Each structure stands twice: as C-alpha cells, then as structure tokens.
Amino acid sequence: MNQPQNKIVVVTGANAGIGRETARGLAQLGHTVVMVCRNVQAGEVVRQEIVAQTGNQAVDLMKCDLSSQKSIRQFAAGFTAKYPRLDVLINNAANFDHTLKRPTLTEDGAEVIFATNHLGPFLLTNLLLETLKASAPARVLTVASKGLMTYPFLSIEFDNLAGQKKFSTQHTYYHSKMAQVMFTFDLAERLQGTGVTVNCIRVTNVQIDKGRYEYITGWKRWAYEIKRSKAITPAQMAAAYIQLAVVPEFEAVTGKYFDEHCKEVKAYKPAYDRAVWKRLWAVSAEMTHVA
Template sequence: MVPGERENREDFTRPAGGLGLWESWLDDSTAPRPWSGAWSGAIRFSRGSPRSLAVAGQARDYISQRASLGAVAICIGAWPGGEAIVRGARQGFSLLQPLPAEMVALLLLLLLVPLLLFLAAPHIRKMLSSGVCTSTVQLPGKVVVVTGANTGIGKETAKELAQRGARVYIACRDVQKGELVAREIQSSTGNQQVLVRKLDLADTKSIRAFAEDFSAEEKHLHILINNAGVMMCPYSKTADGFEMHMGVNHLGHFLLTHLLLAKLKESAPSRVINVSSLAHHLGRIYFHNLQGEKFYNAGLAYCHSKLANILFTRELARRLKGSGVTAYSVHPGTVNSELIRHSALMRWMWRLFSFFIKTPQQGAQTSLYCALTEGLESLSGNHFSDCHLAWVSAQARNETIGRRLWDVSCDLLGLPTD
C-alpha cells in the first residue's frame, strides 16, 4: 500500500465460473457492489496498478477483459469460485448506476437514426424519382456551352443536349479529360459536334481567352450553362487573388457571362442557367470580407458563393428584361460528384448515405429543364429545384444586395457597371 492510501475490503460469495461487472470508489464509506451473482474473495484497491485486474490463489481457468473509456475502466472477469480477486482502478462503472446523459443521448441517436431513415426512405425515393425533364425539344443548329462538363452533372447535361442534336462545347480546365468525355458522348449519341475548349475559371486570362476564341469560332450561342464549381476548398486564392469559392463559382462565371452576352443577345431567344445550391440559405455576402481574408470557413465560403449565384441570376434577368435573353438558377440536389473531393468528411457522408443521394444524371435534370422547357420566359430570374419553382432565402431576394454585388463584381473584374 502507498502511504496514506485507503483500502476497502468486502467479501461476497458467488458460484464458480460466474461473470461479474462491478463499481468501486476510493471512499472508505462505500463498498464495491456486484451487479449479478455474488462474489467470494476480497476486492482491493491498489493505486500503484490502476485499471488492473488479477486473480490470486490457485486459479485454474479464468478470462479477463478490460476496456477503458477515458477515465472510466470497465473490467469483466470469470474465475473459479472461492478465489481471491484483486482489482485496482481509479474509477469504475456499474450497470446499477444511471447512465451518463451523453451516453443516453448517443444510444437514443443510434436507435432513432435508423428508424427515421426507414420512415423517410419512401419520401426520399420519391424525391429522387421526381424532377425529371420531360421536354421533347430537339436542338439541331443550336450552340451550347457547358462549363465543367468533363465530369458529374455537367457531363450528363452535355450528353443529353448532344443527344438532342446541339453543337456542344465542353468548357473545362482539364482538356485531356474533356477529350475523353467528348469521345464518349460522340460514341453514345452519334453526335460528332461535341467540342472541348480550355477554360480555367480560376484565371481571368483563361476566361477571356476562351470567350475571344469562342466568339471568333461561333456566330451564335443559344444556351450557356454555368455549371462548374468548387466546394469546401482549403483557403486558397485564384490567379487574380480572389478567394477560390467566390472566384470560381461566382466571379469566374460572372465574367464569362458578360463576355458572351453579345452572342447571347444576337442569338435570342437564348438562356443562361447558373447552377446554385440549397446551401445558399446559409450564405451571406460580407462585402468587407468578400475574399475571406478576415475570417474563413470552407463550408460557409461555398454557401456564400452559391448565394452570389442566385443574386447574380436575379440581377442579370432584371437587366436583360426585353432582350430575349433569360436567366435561371437551379439547385441540382444532393449529388454524388467530384465536387466533394476536397472534404474527407463529405466523402465519408456521401458513401454512408449513398442510397439517398442523386446520381449525376438525376442532378442534371433541373438544368436541362431550364434549358429546354418552352414557356419559361416569364419566369426569368427565378430559382428551380427538381424541375419546379423553388423558394430562396431573404438574402437572395434582397435587390439592394444584388445590385451592390453586381457593381462590386464589375469593379473587381474591370467591367463597366451598366
């Protein structure tokens, strides 16, 4: 015994071969209490060997297991009857005692989550099977640009538009991957007018070069789908010093759209579709911290950029009213795509809930709906989800913020504000 250490000793009787789980304290006034069976022998605290379990005497066969949970030690053992049992522990655990609130909450959560998922599964499956673009419009002679069409939703969007006879430009950063996708689409649709052009939305020089080359190559542009994006990137900046989410998701497409507006107007009726997200509800436009230099959170930065997409769409529609060019923003749904490549947590969650997540083909349906459905002109500036009108946040409906964001974006990109 260590000098000054107190010892508790209590005798119990139990049948041989029994199992026991007990609780003990370093308090002279409280003796260990078994939760099942009865013990024979002495239980002794030994501060020199905390969380230890041993069998004293002529033990023939025994099993001992120990599990530590932070400061809690759980020991379970089975020994021949009549032997002395020595256990040292600083803290113990007993099934006779009420469970900690945190453990109760965890157990309830583990029980409730499967139940809730089971109950919600029919509604989720209905959601995944709804929102299908049923338009039969064909696009021979039409010219379409889809950004980020070398993967995911953009790829499926480009494929469907090519299937309908459009001349489709895959505008992407990875040209080699884009060429592979173009050949795949050409093979599956029989449409050889699927072209790949370099476009890096994180570099305004690349955006301007793409727009200049496209304008020289094509006389018309009927549909522009601003689909490319980044999500939950560690803090980084574009080639022009913009925070990556705001720079790629908003400013890059803002500049591209402006540079192609002349072609869109000449080709009217024409459409601009901006892929946003339900995540815009968590977004805010902090004009004093637009580049995330004062404070930064990767998840919120994505939300802010998606809010900017909707504000841009609404202001663009207002400014283009009567021009024959209409604009729409869309929420594609929760889609299994490469957009989550920067977040290990999101990849894990996507795998865990893969049954409830849309495929890229399903995610492309609302973009296709806004690009193809006849009679949407009067709904220019609106937001769509699952091929239906969708509600947007109060921030997204704020015209003052929308106009200011337009002006600030023009200043950052060196564009005229009118």
C-alpha cells in the same frame, strides 16, 4: 419532353459529374455542345465517349479555367470567333475543395472558391452577353445549391470576400452560391426585353465521384458515404438542367429559382435584397474589370 430546335450550348465544368451528364444529354438530343473544361485531357476523354455513345459529332471541347480571368477572356474570344451564335450558357463549373484550410488567392488576387463560383461566371456571362442578345431567344442558367438552406440568413459579406476575416470551405462555397442567386435575379431584370432569360437551379444531394472524397477520413468519410447512398445520380440532376436549357415551355421564363424537378421555389429572404444586388454587381464588375 418536346423536341426543341438544334441549339448551340456552352456547358462549363463538362468533364465530370452533372456537367458531363448535361453535355451527354444535350448531345443525345442533337444539340451542338461546347464542353468548357479546365483539364482538357480529362475533357477529351469524355468528349470522345459522348460522341461514340450519341453519334453526335457536334461536341466540341474548349479550355477555360473559371478561376482565371485571363483564361476566361481567352475562351470568350475563341468562342465568339468560332461560333456564329450562342443559344444557351450553363454556368455549371464550381469549386468545393474540402482540402483548403485557409484562403487561397488566384493570380487575380481573389479567393479561389469565390473566383471560380461567382466571379468567373459573372465575367464569362458578361463577355458573352452581346452574342447571347444577338442569338435571342437565348438562355443563361446559373447553379446554386439546396445546401443554402443551412444558411438561411446568409447575405454577401463584402468585408470578407477574400476570406480575410473568417474562412471555411463550406461557408465560402455557400457564400459564393448566394452570390450566384443574386446575380441571377439582378441580371434577369437588367436583360428584360432583350430576349435573353436568366434562371438559377439549385442542386440537391447528388452522388459525387468517390475520388473527390478519398482524402476524407473518420466520421466525415462515413457521413459522405451515407449522403451518397441517399443521393440522386448526376444524370437525374442533369435532366433538370436540360429541361431549363432547351425545352420550349421555359423559353420566356426568367428570374426564377428552380429545384431538381424544375419547379419554382423561393430562395431565402436575403437573396431578394436589391440594394445588395447592386452593390454585388458593382464590386464584381470592379474585380473582373467589366465596364
């Protein structure tokens, strides 16, 4: 890996899992890392751990709940007031809460999984776009899931964005991830010529903290144990995030979909429907009050 220049990198969901290992790896390389966490107590424990392990004092922690538009706007205002530039935005935070049996609405009236996984990154990215453009060359990295392969015909269900017609955690999660893939492709085209690149990485089977499925019983728990035993580590997945975020060879690459090896892969056909991109952008902008 060629050593890139020092960058200011925002990582959402940085207190656990892949986000934590991404923050750690970036700090180890000497970058300025802004950990964006909903739980600042847990985030501060991780921040101190990373500083102690890497010796990098330029590891910051800022609060943001990606399901709350008010929180996102407060974070964006605080970040731009504090930092002179933004080189990389990694939209890692996600909600895949298996305990949800019915749609749960946020304070903004959006279904919480769709809000956290799509509307939140959409709003955050748009609020930071001018800073990214002024910092060019800059990069945005969004995150999807290899699990989308189980939904090869899935597109955006505009009549079911709040889970009002049908709801399951799994379906809603992958629906939100398809929205992120489309957002990536659309934004990459919108930003052509600005020096800001936008790419998406699909997360493969990654070991999750056991505490995240302690409540699951029976065959589902057994299935998770088997899945975990065959999974790569969060640090291994984070290594791909880091390459796409800071390695010079990816500086001019945009509008691509990558796997855990940083190899370009194809998304499923519905992801390339430009008419759906445009409608998704319009609906997302209306729901987040983006001009």
